[in-house]
Amino acid sequence: xxxxxxxxxxxxxxxxxxxxxxxxxxxxxxxxxxxxxxxxxxxxxxxxxxxxxxxxxxxxxxxxxxxxxxxxxxxxxxxxxxxxxxxxxxxxxxxxxxxxxxxxxxxxxxxxxxxxxxxxxxxxxxxxxxxxxxxxxxxxxxxxxxxxxxxxxxxxxxxxxxxxxxxxxxxxxxxxxxxxxxxxxxxxxxxxxxxxxxxxxxxxxxxxxxxxxxxxxxxxxxxxxxxxxxxxxxxxxxxxxxxxxxxxxxxxxxxxxxxxxxxxxxxxxxxxxxxxxxxxxxxxxxxxxxxxxxxxxxxxxxxxxxxxxxxxxxxxxxxxxxxxxxxxxxxxxxxxxxxxxxxxxxxxxxxxxxxxxxxxxxxxxxxxxxxxxxxxxxxxxxxxxxxxxxxxxxxxxxxxxxxxx
Amino acid sequence: xxxxxxxxxxxxxxxxxxxxxxxxxxxxxxxxxxxxxxxxxxxxxxxxxxxxxxxxxxxxxxxxxxxxxxxxxxxxxxxxxxxxxxxxxxxxxxxxxxxxxxxxxxxxxxxxxxxxxxxxxxxxxxxxxxxxxxxxxxxxxxxxxxxxxxxxxxxxxxxxxxxxxxxxxxxxxxxxxxxxxxxxxxxxxxxxxxxxxxxxxxxxxxxxxxxxxxxxxxxxxxxxxxxxxxxxxxxxxxxxxxxxxxxxxxxxxxxxxx
Numbered sequence: 001x002x003x004x005x006x007x008x009x010x011x012x013x014x015x016x017x018x019x020x021x022x023x024x025x026x027x028x029x030x031x032x033x034x035x036x037x038x039x040x041x042x043x044x045x046x047x048x049x050x051x052x053x054x055x056x057x058x059x060x061x062x063x064x065x066x067x068x069x070x071x072x073x074x075x076x077x078x079x080x081x082x083x084x085x086x087x088x089x090x091x092x093x094x095x096x097x098x099x100x101x102x103x104x105x106x107x108x109x110x111x112x113x114x115x116x117x118x119x120x121x122x123x124x125x126x127x128x129x130x131x132x133x134x135x136x137x138x139x140x141x142x143x144x145x146x147x148x149x150x151x152x153x154x155x156x157x158x159x160x161x162x163x164x165x166x167x168x169x170x171x172x173x174x175x176x177x178x179x180x181x182x183x184x185x186x187x188x189x190x191x192x193x194x195x196x197x198x199x200x201x202x203x204x205x206x207x208x209x210x211x212x213x214x215x216x217x218x219x220x221x222x223x224x225x226x227x228x229x230x231x232x233x234x235x236x237x238x239x240x241x242x243x244x245x246x247x248x249x250x251x252x253x254x255x256x257x258x259x260x261x262x263x264x265x266x267x268x269x270x271x272x273x274x275x276x277x278x279x280x281x282x283x284x285x286x287x288x289x290x291x292x293x294x295x296x297x298x299x300x301x302x303x304x305x306x307x308x309x310x311x312x313x314x315x316x317x318x319x320x321x322x323x324x325x326x327x328x329x330x331x332x333x334x335x336x337x338x339x340x341x342x343x344x345x346x347x348x349x350x351x352x353x354x355x356x357x358x359x360x361x362x363x364x365x366x367x368x369x370x371x372x373x374x375x376x377x378x379x380x381x382x383x384x385x386x387x388x389x390x391x392x393x394x395x396x397x398x399x400x401x402x403x404x405x
Numbered sequence: 406x407x408x409x410x411x412x413x414x415x416x417x418x419x420x421x422x423x424x425x426x427x428x429x430x431x432x433x434x435x436x437x438x439x440x441x442x443x444x445x446x447x448x449x450x451x452x453x454x455x456x457x458x459x460x461x462x463x464x465x466x467x468x469x470x471x472x473x474x475x476x477x478x479x480x481x482x483x484x485x486x487x488x489x490x491x492x493x494x495x496x497x498x499x500x501x502x503x504x505x506x507x508x509x510x511x512x513x514x515x516x517x518x519x520x521x522x523x524x525x526x527x528x529x530x531x532x533x534x535x536x537x538x539x540x541x542x543x544x545x546x547x548x549x550x551x552x553x554x555x556x557x558x559x560x561x562x563x564x565x566x567x568x569x570x571x572x573x574x575x576x577x578x579x580x581x582x583x584x585x586x587x588x589x590x591x592x593x594x595x596x597x598x599x600x601x602x603x604x605x606x607x608x609x610x611x612x613x614x615x616x617x618x619x620x621x622x623x624x625x626x627x628x629x630x631x632x633x634x635x636x637x638x639x640x641x642x643x644x645x646x647x648x649x650x651x652x653x654x655x656x657x658x659x660x661x662x663x
Contacts, residue, residue, distance in 0.1 A: 016505060318495050319518065320515055398462050402497065
């Protein structure tokens, strides 16, 4: 039998029982559809996560205070105020593998400008911060070394703060009050958007770290030190260097734990990838289960079809069809059935993905590899679950099959 | 050389336990090319088993079967399928057409399963076979839109299409009324006149009378094997019936006018 005829016979049989065929492949439609929809959304999401992570700044390392323990009780990360201005100064002088270094001292507060006010974070940073974070200025100037030295009360506004306090007006040169301390606006940062965690990164005021440390904080403790290594290859070496400097500064004996944590961008990327990995595994499980159920449905209906068409099989065998001809015929029918299901599933999956992305405003990426994979996998399901019924059909005894009522 | 040569064929069905059914008990039968043989017998006489044997659907327990000089006993199932495809045309009682498939496609089917030779234009051969059985106008009809007689003609066309050595007809008129039965028999007689060997299984004497040779089976033995001296012509019978009907039809009309 030629392929053309086999495919024609298979289509005829599928179209004869349209409703039954549709219900049969529903499992495959749902499985493939769910996978395609979720993978498109998931890939869209992880693409935007990766974009944001790389937006944190290049070669970025962050040094956090460690946990505090008293008699075995842990107070959790950053409970220990172990990073100080001295640490920062020492690092600034002693490291050789860093391109830039900036402390980060956070203070919250109400900001007032004219008749408007806004609650935001004020971060004390060094002039290198802009480069470390891979950020840029929209208007005006960033903090200068002179500003740091003389603890000037100057502020650089994030886009959101600028908009909230000044609207369409140019804030550069304007006066604002932070916790009732008067500041002069030196510049406005470029818009940066949401962070990985969903925070508005533009809702911030940057000021010289000396100003924040001595006027708004305790004059000693630093929340974070941010550094950027001279290259991505030197990041591990830079991390080791920082570790040894801080360990000697803190007089930590060999064998004792660090009282600080160094985290790099790759850690964050790894976290995000592991989340994506878990999602992929969950999706594969969903796909596997629904394709299994779908496949069993196909096997079931193919067995029914073989029984219904016993007489037809008998006729075909009597007029000279070999067992193999019958096997191929039913196998092709099962494969076409499941591939049709896969096709409908792919189309509805793409549709659902688009719909959801419109509803919650995220981008979706339809990966052609996943689409082809889903299509061929559904075909493979057809072969696997269609084989037993087809085998059964091909082994019928022509005499019995012809007598079958 | 005989087209069919059955030598001392025995068929025993093992029904499980000690129960054995002897369907055929040493049948010897030779059929030459161009014969028209009717096999008769009551149910259980072994005629269906004999039919399946000749049609290469079943194999004998003992004895030898030669079809066109080929020793059938030793063929495997693939070779048997090819022999059924090439040398035997089947016509069954229940019409046995494939549903939702046009007459033409049904007739084409044996050509599509033909592995032994390349057929250039199966459609043309199928059309020719359908014309031969007088179904030129019904080729695109599906079986459910054909009458019983027409369906049986499609089956005959399908049996013919691979130019087989024999046509095996198992109760071909079993489901047909008497006039249609005679019509079908006239198709068989025409084909036989063209030189095709026909073997017909029937339990109706009226039908068997259209053959040239009659074989009677009882309990797995051939009890009678003789030529029919006075072969009836299905065509003549059909014409006579038509006449009779016309006259009766006229009579009815006269009654109405009275």
